[in-house]
Amino acid sequence: MNTQAAVEIAHLRKAYGELVAVDDVSFSVAEGEIFGILGPNGAGKTTTVECVLGLRSPDAGSICVMGLDPGHDREDLHVIVGAQLQESALPGKLRVEEILDLYRSFYSDPADVGELIDALGLAGKRKAYYRSLSGGQRQRLSIALALIGRPKVAVLDEMTSGLDPQARRDTWDLIEAVRNRGVTILLVTHFMEEAERLCDRVALIDAGHVVALDSPAGLAARASGGTSVRFVPSAPFDDRLLSELPEVRTVTRSGPHVVVTGTGELVNAVILTLATAGVTARDVQLDTSSLEDAFVKLTGRHLHEEGIPA
Amino acid sequence: MNTHTLPRPKAQVQPPKTQLPKTPFSAVRLARTLLPETAPHAAFGQIVRNQVRLAWRLPAGLIFGTGLPVLLLIIFNQIPSFHQTQADLGGLTPFDVYVPILISMVIAIIALISLPGPLVTYRDQGILRRLATTPVPPSWVLAAQLVVAFCTTIASLLILVVASIVAFGVDVPKNPGALALAVVLSIAAMFAIGLCIAAVARSGIAARAIGAAAFYPMLFFSGMWFPRELMSGALQEISNFTPLGAAVEAIQDSWQGQFPPAEPLLVLAGYALVFTLIARRFFRWE
Numbered sequence: 001m002n003t004q005a006a007v008e009i010a011h012l013r014k015a016y017g018e019l020v021a022v023d024d025v026s027f028s029v030a031e032g033e034i035f036g037i038l039g040p041n042g043a044g045k046t047t048t049v050e051c052v053l054g055l056r057s058p059d060a061g062s063i064c065v066m067g068l069d070p071g072h073d074r075e076d077l078h079v080i081v082g083a084q085l086q087e088s089a090l091p092g093k094l095r096v097e098e099i100l101d102l103y104r105s106f107y108s109d110p111a112d113v114g115e116l117i118d119a120l121g122l123a124g125k126r127k128a129y130y131r132s133l134s135g136g137q138r139q140r141l142s143i144a145l146a147l148i149g150r151p152k153v154a155v156l157d158e159m160t161s162g163l164d165p166q167a168r169r170d171t172w173d174l175i176e177a178v179r180n181r182g183v184t185i186l187l188v189t190h191f192m193e194e195a196e197r198l199c200d201r202v203a204l205i206d207a208g209h210v211v212a213l214d215s216p217a218g219l220a221a222r223a224s225g226g227t228s229v230r231f232v233p234s235a236p237f238d239d240r241l242l243s244e245l246p247e248v249r250t251v252t253r254s255g256p257h258v259v260v261t262g263t264g265e266l267v268n269a270v271i272l273t274l275a276t277a278g279v280t281a282r283d284v285q286l287d288t289s290s291l292e293d294a295f296v297k298l299t300g301r302h303l304h305e306e307g308i309p310a
Numbered sequence: 311m312n313t314h315t316l317p318r319p320k321a322q323v324q325p326p327k328t329q330l331p332k333t334p335f336s337a338v339r340l341a342r343t344l345l346p347e348t349a350p351h352a353a354f355g356q357i358v359r360n361q362v363r364l365a366w367r368l369p370a371g372l373i374f375g376t377g378l379p380v381l382l383l384i385i386f387n388q389i390p391s392f393h394q395t396q397a398d399l400g401g402l403t404p405f406d407v408y409v410p411i412l413i414s415m416v417i418a419i420i421a422l423i424s425l426p427g428p429l430v431t432y433r434d435q436g437i438l439r440r441l442a443t444t445p446v447p448p449s450w451v452l453a454a455q456l457v458v459a460f461c462t463t464i465a466s467l468l469i470l471v472v473a474s475i476v477a478f479g480v481d482v483p484k485n486p487g488a489l490a491l492a493v494v495l496s497i498a499a500m501f502a503i504g505l506c507i508a509a510v511a512r513s514g515i516a517a518r519a520i521g522a523a524a525f526y527p528m529l530f531f532s533g534m535w536f537p538r539e540l541m542s543g544a545l546q547e548i549s550n551f552t553p554l555g556a557a558v559e560a561i562q563d564s565w566q567g568q569f570p571p572a573e574p575l576l577v578l579a580g581y582a583l584v585f586t587l588i589a590r591r592f593f594r595w596e
Contacts (some may be wrong), residue, residue, distance in 0.1 A: 055443065078443060088437065089435035103444065146442075
């Protein structure tokens with residue numbers, strides 16, 4: 001992966017009157033990365049990306065997108081950044097292909113309409129009026145419009161909300177395919193599964209602050225203090241055999257079970273060490289904490305709770 | 311906020327020092343904003359095309375704006391007295407008097423109803439906001455809407471004028487140059503008012519309501535129900551300073567061969583200027 005930053009945000013702050021939507025947000029997205037912004041409603045996710053898109057001007061802090069300042073270089077920015085926004089409709093009496101052709105005309109080197117329509121499963125809806133589309137179809141059209149200009153950076157705000165599970169997975173595949181062509185993706189989401197599946201790194205945002213920034217697995221591990229392995233040994237062994245391993249933090253026994261907690265490549269270390277002592281681990285159960293656990297631990301609340309009203 | 315700890319300035323409030331200096335008008339910057347090099351100019355044609363499609367698919371404005379005046383012409387034509395000259399109409403027939411009124415009505419319907427409604431809806435539904443993330447500025451939609459509305463107006467007026475001359479025996483305009491000037495100024499004044507409605511209305515429904523509320527009183531002063539020639543002195547004086555009253559006066563005069571007096575033209579130009587400035591001041595893109 002290229003190490004040059006595609007999006008660089010430093011100490012971003014944006015308030016609407018007395019309501020501070022974004023207090024102090026900083027992060028840097030590498031080129032070709034899928035970067036997730038995760039947080040409850042009202043955490044400041046949408047305001048952050050609106051500043052990235054040049055739709056709002058920050059009160060303080062700086063933003064740089066592929067070397068451009070969204071405040072000053074809006075025209076150039078919008079050539080290389082594609083956006084999918086929440087709450088943006090299209091004229092109801094235009095057909096899907098007319099809308100795509102219209103948006104295609106906005107860019108000098110656009111993507112192929114047919115290819116996008118197929119990739120987003122809208123082939124049967126080419127001639128349909130926008131107002132006759134289901135919520136999921138509208139959402140997919142909106143994603144298509146974000147990608148039609150062959151952007152270098154795509155900003156997708158809650159792209160899979162309103163999609164059924166199958167359409168959601170198809171969209172994830174599409175986003176991975178787009179990234180594999182070198183596009184940097186800034187993804188706002190409150191779906192844990194989406195962040196875990198797609199994102200290289202995730203910024204957890206709560207009340208206008210970045211509370212954590214790591215890979216999804218890293219965040220999960222950090223929150224729980226690591227992984228725990230539970231097994232039944234085939235033969236007795238001394239606890240110290242495991243507790244002296246650098247990966248291991250605790251070793252406890254409950255009946256026939258042994259529970260080992262720790263970090264890093266814990267499972268491999270435990271099983272290999274036991275094997276060298278002639279012991280086999282049976283009924284191995286791995287308990288990895290999820291990003292959801294991380295979120296609760298780091299912010300003290302659940303993702304779907306309301307934060308500051310948006 | 312802990313206002314009690316802040317000493318209130320007793321004297322005149324000083325403007326904050328951080329206030330940005332007013333940027334001087336720059337034609338270059340304006341051109342760069344309206345015609346960014348990054349947006350393919352063919353996109354404007356595409357936007358216009360889609361605005362025409364939308365107007366065609368939601369034809370209420372077209373039917374009302376073009377159809378109704380022609381229908382009124384046909385009805386008036388059935389009234390025998392409408393083709394007799396009348397002394398109190400300055401020697402004109404009622405039919406002669408009504409053609410300029412219908413012209414002003416076409417302009418008003420398109421300006422007050424067809425023009426602002428879609429713009430407000432686009433803003434309300436986030437269509438303009440969505441556009442603001444593309445290389446094409448949302449102002450192009452406004453420009454496209456103006457182009458489409460202007461062309462629709464001209465086409466409707468041509469139908470109306472040609473029909474009234476060819477089918478209903480109205481005399482050919484005696485001063486076509488002055489007539490064109492009067493019509494263009496009337497369109498400018500009414501479109502500016504329409505853009506003002508688009509600027510202040512918060513929803514498409516509100517835009518339609520404001521448009522209708524402005525339309526009927528204006529139409530009254532155009533003489534639709536009571537020709538201006540028959541209005542009392544005071545009423546006529548008021549009419550002279552309403553946009554449609556001034557429009558009818560200027561159109562009537564140039565149709566009858568005189569160059570219209572400066573007053574109605576200045577009134578129209580004034581409306582165009584003032585309401586354009588108000589619209590510019592209050593128009594929001596999201």
